[in-house]
Structures are given as structure tokens and as C-alpha cells.
Amino acid sequence: MLMPIERRRRISFFATAALLSVVSVTLSGCSEEKTEAAAVVRPVKVVEIAEADNVRQLSYSGSVRARVEMNLGFRVNGKIVERAANVGDRVKVGDLLARVDATDYELAVRSASANLDAAERQVETVKLVRDRVEQLLAKKFASQAQFDQAVLTYNQAIATRDAAKSALSQAKNQVAYTSLFADRPGIVTSINADVGQVVGSGTPVATVAVEGEKEVQVAVPETEIANFRAGQAVKVGIWSEAGLILDGTVREVAGSADQQSRTFSVRISLPNDQKVLLGMTATVEASADNGAPFVSVPLSALAKKDGYPIVWVVDRGTELVHSRPVTLADFTTDGVRVTEGLDVGDLVVAAGTQFMTDDLKVTISSATAATQSVATTTAEEAHLVR
Template sequence: MFMPFEIGRHRSFFATVALLSTLSMALAGCSEEKADTSDVVRPVKVVEIAAADNVRQLSYSGSVRARTEMNLGFRVSGKIVERAVNVGDRVKVGDLLARVDATDYELAVRSASANLDAAERQVETVKLVRDRAEQLLARKFASQAQFDQSVLSYNQAIATRDAAKSALSQAKNQVTYTSLVADRPGIVTTINADVGQVVGSGTPVASVAVEGEKEVQIAVPETEIASFKAGLGVKVGLWADAGLSLDGTVREVAGSADQQSRTFSVRVSLPNNPRVLLGMTASVEASAGNGASFVSVPLSALAEKDGYPIVWVVDRGTELVRSRPVTLADFTGDGVRVTDGLAVGDLVVAAGTQFMTDDLKVTISNDATHQSAAAGETSIVR
């Protein structure tokens, strides 16, 4: 017969055994779970780092203009009495553009003509004197000094006559200059003066864009002007004709910046094309080298470890992932640019980085999207 204290002892023993059994089963379950976790192979989406492209695209807008544009003005002063053209008119060589009052210049022609007639009469008079002195000298009725004086007077009369001829020609030219005519074919682009206005010689009255070669003028900031040299090939497109792409050539680069905008004027020559019209808006695209090499990766590929940016790189042979610190340049609209830490051919985990640990086994399934992260191409638009 068991005593009461013995029954209590047996009950305590059985409880302890049951507890130990429960703990053993729990520990076994945990060990089994841990073993199962280590065997998990996660499919991942990766991007492959492609060769760095050190070329960036520069894009600027400008307007089509004639290579030569003449600002025409009168060579004499006067009051404009006629304007024969309007903006947009096509003109040929010799076409009248405008005319100033020629009354005073015509009077000057009459005065110069009268002076010439007087000089001609003077020449005739002194010629008679010279001839008479020559005859008297031959007969010994006149001295050599008298003859020399007559010759001198005759030469002076000849010079006066020649001066009068030049004055008359000049006066006639002044009358001609009262008519402003086109000396090259083109299109009138600007009218700067109108009938009734008094203009001085050389004051621009009309601008004519000379027919022939066209060009695009763009303004380039000083940070990019080193990329533009005479002879550089560029691509030119027209906003009004999206299907037209032209091969342009940089013709001229300004030697100094504009005082107001601090930009440099660059002129791009265009091939002859009837679809290109003056005044059209054009875009000029050029390629320039980057100062440093960048590769772009999706923002989702970026992680952090110990306060530093990292990415998870998949080893192609073992298919294990390892963290790798990277140096960031800046963020773009669709990712981040990396300057150091990645090499060509690296496979970078692009999604699910929060589940990654060092030496985690992964698989790149056929369903995973393979992307190519190339160098960041910078597009600068002006």
C-alpha cells in the first residue's frame, strides 16, 4: 500500500516527463523548420550591368534662318517717299524696296553740270592763250616765261574740268542712291522704316534673307560649349515636320558669350531641302562625352546595410547572393546612378531585396525579367 507522499512523488515525476517530452518535440520541430528554411531557393528578378556608355545627348532648340541676312539702308540721307515691298515679299536683283526724296540731289546734279560746262569753257579759253603764246615764242615776240605761264594756266584749267566731272558723277550717284534696291535675291523679313520717316545714311530700312543655304542658330550654355566645334555633325529635326530628320554641321561657334544670357551662339548649317522654311522651329541634337562613367540600376535594387547603400549581386556559378557596397551619383526619374561598386556583367537583384541575406540560394527563373542596366544617358534639353 502506497503512502500519500509516495503518490505525490509519482505524480510529480510523470508531469516532469510529459513536460520534457513536449519541449523535445517543440525543439525538434524548430530544428526541422530551420533545416527547411535553409533549403529554400528563391526566384529573383535581376538586371545585368552592361558596358558603360560615356556618351550623353544634348538637345537645343532654335529657329531656321538664312545664312546671309542683309540689313539694307540708303547710302544718302532723306525723307522716305515710297516703300515698294512688304514683309514676306520675294525680291530679285534690282527690285525697288524704297525711295527717298531726290529733289535736293537732282539740284546738286544740275549745279555740278553747270560747273563742268564752265570748266570746259575755261579750258578752251586758256588753250587759245597757250597756242598764241607758243606762236609768239616761235617768232621771238614772246618770252619763254610768258609761254610757261600759259601752259601752267592751261594745266590748271584741265584739272578744274576733271574735278567738275568727278563732282557731276558723284552728284548723279547721289541721285541713284535715293532708290534702295535689292542686290541679291531673297525674302523681305523686316521693315524698319516707312513712308514719311527721315532716315540717315546707313540706317537699316529693310532686312532681306538671301536665298540659298539655311542654318539654325542655337544658344549653348558655357558648361556645354566645349562640346561644340566647327565641323561637328549633328541631327536636326523640325517641330512642324516630325518625319524630317536632317544631317547638320556646326559652321560657327561664337568666341564670346552674350552679355545678357551668358550663352554662346552656335550656327548649324542645313542641307538644301524645300521642306525647310525660314522661321521654322528646329531641334538640334549632338552627342557629348561624360566626364565620368555611370551605370543605372532600378531604385528597387538599392538596399542599406550598416548605414551604407548596397546592392545584392548574384554569383552566376553558385547562384548565391552577396551584398556589395556601391557609391551613388544621383537619382534619376527611373532609378539611381552608380559610379563605383559594379562591373560589366554583374547580375543585380532588382526586386525583393528585403528578403535577401548573404549566401542565400536563388534561382533566375525563365519567368524572371532580365533587364540591361547600361550607363546613364543624360539628355539635356534647352
């Protein structure tokens, strides 16, 4: 019986040794896998910081409008009985826009005409009296005082007649003012009153944009208004016409800010171009001095550490990333402007900053070295390099 037991022990010993060997090999394989996983580096996208410039671009949106816009209204009070123009109509000089009830003004013309007739009859009567007294004075049958009185009465009658003529002319003008006509060619851009509405003299009824020079009006904040002056050349782009860039000229800079928006109105004259229509949206771009140089990076490159803004900078030699605190100037539509913390030639991680840690190993494509540096003081988007 001893031989089988001894044999069993030997078999158990060899089985245990074999199991330990397998476990050891397995653990060794796991360790190698962990080592290989730890050696994996992360590919990143970076932007290269170019030399800062002191010039930056200002961009403002506005709408194309006529240089001259007329708010037309009646010169008399009345109830509108006809409106002949609609928004968008092209009008010529003398075209009817609207009309008010002229009944009362026509009655005034009749009354003034009757008064003039009476005044003319009075002039004829006193003229006969004056002539008669003059004849009697020549024959010594009338005194000089009587003749002077006749002359005075005649002159008064003449003045009354002249006043009646003026009243009649004024009454006729009032009738003419009941019709509102266009006095310059243009386009009707708005109608502010309609049939049945009672309007006062001077109340705007229709707005006509006069044909001719067009302009763009933009609102500029007080912090940037010093960068605009009359006669300054700017670039104007039309949103609906891609690629159309016009050479504009600043025509007028408001001397005071708007009471509500606290912005200054700037008007830019445009060259004549048939593609540019009234009401189109335009973008005005001008150059301005920075005062203090700054660089721009994509918004995706910005991160936070301990509550402060940072960016992740890649060391070219070791390809390790390090956090670097930065000072921000402001935000733009395509990035953020940095005044302190970055130097020319720095490689900044542009995407995946949430995965970055100090001394993390990353990979940068060799194309990065050949990539042209981006002028970061403009509003252009920085190039991304894998």
C-alpha cells in the first residue's frame, strides 16, 4: 500500500509545480501588458504661437441703407382717404403717395374767392369816389382834406384786395397740400399711416429712400470709437454675396452716444454696385492698434486649474505637456486672446485638454514643424495640426 501513496504524493507535487509555473507565466504576461499600456503616448492637436502684432481687426455688422431717406408727411391736417403707394414701390418725382379729405379746404377756397370779389368791387367803388373828389378839387368845389380822405380810403381798399388775393392763394395751396407727392425718385421703404387715419401736419406717412449713394450704418462701442474717423478706408462685405468685398469710406462719426445702447453711430459710404440692395446685411472691417500685443488661441485650448485659466504647452524636445497659466484679454467668435503666458514658437494643445496631465507623453506629427505660424492677433482661425 505504500507505493501507491508515494506515487500519489509525487503526482500532486508535480501538478502543484506545474500550476505555479502557469500562474507565474500569466502574471508575467499581465505585467508586460501593463508596461506596454503605460508606454502608450497620446496623439494631440496643437497650434504654434506666431509673433504677436500690434494690429487687430475690428468687425461690426450693419445694414445697407440709402444715404438720404425722406420721411414724407402732409402739410395740412386731415383724414386719409387714399393711399396710392406700397412698400417696395419705385416712385418718380410727382408720383402720388396718399391723399387726405380736401372738402374743408375746398370750401375755404370758395370763401376766399368770394372775399376777393367783394374786395375788388370795393376798390372799384372807392376809386370812383376818389376820381370824383379829384375833379371837384380842380374846380374848387371840394377841399384838399376831402381829397386826401378819398385817397386814403382807396388805398385801404387796395390793401384789402391784396390781402384777399393772398388768402385765396393760401387756400388753394392748402387744397394742393391734401395730396402727398414724391419730390425725389426713390423706393418706398415704409408706410406709417393708412386710409381712415387722421393725421396732423408733419406726421410721417411714408418713407422714401432716395436713389443714389448707399451706405452702411454700424454701432460702435465707446471703447473702440476712437479707431474711426471721417475719411478712413474700411472693407465692407455683403453676407448674401460671398466674395464681394467693397472699399468703403467712413463718412460720418456720431459726436455723442445713443442714450439707450451707449454706442456711437458710424456711417460708411459704399461705391455704386448693382448687387448691393437696400436692407442687405453687411460687415464692416477696420484695422486698429492693439496698444498691448496679444496672441489668439482656439477656445478649445483653454482649460482651468485651481480656478485659473491655463493652457497645455508641449515641450518640443521631450514631447511632454506642462500646464501654463495665462492672462486673458477677451473672447472672439473663434478663440480667445491672451496677453501674458505664451511665447513665440510655443506649441499649445488645441483639443483634448480634458485628458492632459503634467508630464504626460504625447506625439506630435512632423508636419507641425513645417506648418506656417498663424498671425494670432487677427480674427482668423488658428491652424490645427495633428
